[in-house]
Amino acid sequence: MQSSAEPGAFSTKGEATRARIIQRALELAGNIGLESVSIGDLAQDLGLSKSGLFAHFRSKERLLLDVLEVAAEHFAARIFRPAVKKPRGEARLVALFELWLKQIYSRELPGGCVFMAGAFEWDDREGPVRERVVGHFKALHQTLAGAARISIDEKQFRADLDVDQFANELHAVLLKYHLEARLLRNRRALPHARRAFQRLLADARV
Amino acid sequence: MQSSAEPGAFSTKGEATRARIIQRALELAGNIGLESVSIGDLAQDLGLSKSGLFAHFRSKERLLLDVLEVAAEHFAARIFRPAVKKPRGEARLVALFELWLKQIYSRELPGGCVFMAGAFEWDDREGPVRERVVGHFKALHQTLAGAARISIDEKQFRADLDVDQFANELHAVLLKYHLEARLLRNRRALPHARRAFQRLLADARV
Numbered sequence: 001m002q003s004s005a006e007p008g009a010f011s012t013k014g015e016a017t018r019a020r021i022i023q024r025a026l027e028l029a030g031n032i033g034l035e036s037v038s039i040g041d042l043a044q045d046l047g048l049s050k051s052g053l054f055a056h057f058r059s060k061e062r063l064l065l066d067v068l069e070v071a072a073e074h075f076a077a078r079i080f081r082p083a084v085k086k087p088r089g090e091a092r093l094v095a096l097f098e099l100w101l102k103q104i105y106s107r108e109l110p111g112g113c114v115f116m117a118g119a120f121e122w123d124d125r126e127g128p129v130r131e132r133v134v135g136h137f138k139a140l141h142q143t144l145a146g147a148a149r150i151s152i153d154e155k156q157f158r159a160d161l162d163v164d165q166f167a168n169e170l171h172a173v174l175l176k177y178h179l180e181a182r183l184l185r186n187r188r189a190l191p192h193a194r195r196a197f198q199r200l201l202a203d204a205r206v
Numbered sequence: 207m208q209s210s211a212e213p214g215a216f217s218t219k220g221e222a223t224r225a226r227i228i229q230r231a232l233e234l235a236g237n238i239g240l241e242s243v244s245i246g247d248l249a250q251d252l253g254l255s256k257s258g259l260f261a262h263f264r265s266k267e268r269l270l271l272d273v274l275e276v277a278a279e280h281f282a283a284r285i286f287r288p289a290v291k292k293p294r295g296e297a298r299l300v301a302l303f304e305l306w307l308k309q310i311y312s313r314e315l316p317g318g319c320v321f322m323a324g325a326f327e328w329d330d331r332e333g334p335v336r337e338r339v340v341g342h343f344k345a346l347h348q349t350l351a352g353a354a355r356i357s358i359d360e361k362q363f364r365a366d367l368d369v370d371q372f373a374n375e376l377h378a379v380l381l382k383y384h385l386e387a388r389l390l391r392n393r394r395a396l397p398h399a400r401r402a403f404q405r406l407l408a409d410a411r412v
């Protein structure tokens with residue numbers, strides 16, 4: 001999947017404009033939440049007409065879905081694909097964890113994770129945007145549980161480890177780190193997260 | 207601190223109206239986020255004029271701060287005060303944990319926790335609303351760390367336990383439960399949370 005967030009990769013002006021709209025919407029969504037992204041504000045911000053912006057996205061829902069798609073690709077490119085190059089087993093899990101922490105901390109996405117913003121905006125609503133956010137978290141879970149399963153296959157983790165429980169607790173550490181690093185700006189956020197992860201690994205090992 | 211969310215407790219009509227506005231704003235904020243609460247929509251929703259609503263709250267910021275105050279009182283009344291009646295030590299920690307889970311799951315606040323919504327909306331912004339959200343999470347941390355410290359005093363937890371690390375990991379379990387129960391509607395959310403908590407307790411005990 002190609003990242004639509006890189007305007008240079010597109011041959012036509014229309015595609016470049018579309019990518020520019022998504023990129024700006026992604027930044028806004030991270031800052032103010034997905035639902036608060038307004039087509040009017042976005043158009044003004046980018047010097048486009050509202051109808052010009054609508055020509056690219058038939059609806060706000062379509063725009064939000066495209067924003068989530070770009071965010072998911074960003075996540076895959078910076079966390080999943082580099083981690084999968086590491087040796088199977090615990091080394092890959094450590095890479096996933098460290099790259100994920102780095103991504104949370106880096107502020108490369110200025111407004112923070114749109115999926116986290118979406119998680120608390122969309123928990124009580126229905127529809128395709130909610131389904132996309134849910135799908136993202138389910139995919140994350142499968143990735144973490146899969147990496148734990150490989151660590152069992154490699155005889156690094158005990159055979160009776162509950163990989164769903166492991167993935168659940170690992171994601172809990174990452175959620176808490178997100179809150180501590182970004183909202184609370186706690187200087188101990190990183191050592192806390194790493195210690196929790198070490199405790200989890202210690203309990204999982206053979 | 208009296209909960210302004212209970213109109214019956216007020217003697218004047220002005221106070222009752224004010225409480226009604228805050229209650230509705232609290233529901234909306236949980237559903238759509240704090241920042242998305244619009245004074246105009248709120249007034250229309252409650253059959254008040256916009257200027258009438260402004261007479262109660264000089265600014266949207268003042269309204270949001272009052273909403274957070276009521277939410278914090280709700281939290282204290284349903285979690286902290288009942289838990290503190292339990293015996294000192296692990297029993298009190300278990301009560302805190304179980305009441306907190308119940309509160310997340312109960313949907314008593316229809317839109318979910320406004321502090322969680324606020325955490326991801328306000329991480330990159332400054333001002334009194336952000337400070338109030340941060341203050342809430344810091345108070346939660348102190349409560350959890352304090353309950354762990356009491357468990358050390360009671361010789362139930364080991365003397366070398368890092369209570370900040372313990373509180374950090376306990377809150378991580380609760381954050382993850384919030385996501386699993388409310389967004390993902392995972393039927394295993396509760397057993398996952400309880401097992402993670404048991405692992406944390408087991409590591410903390412003497």
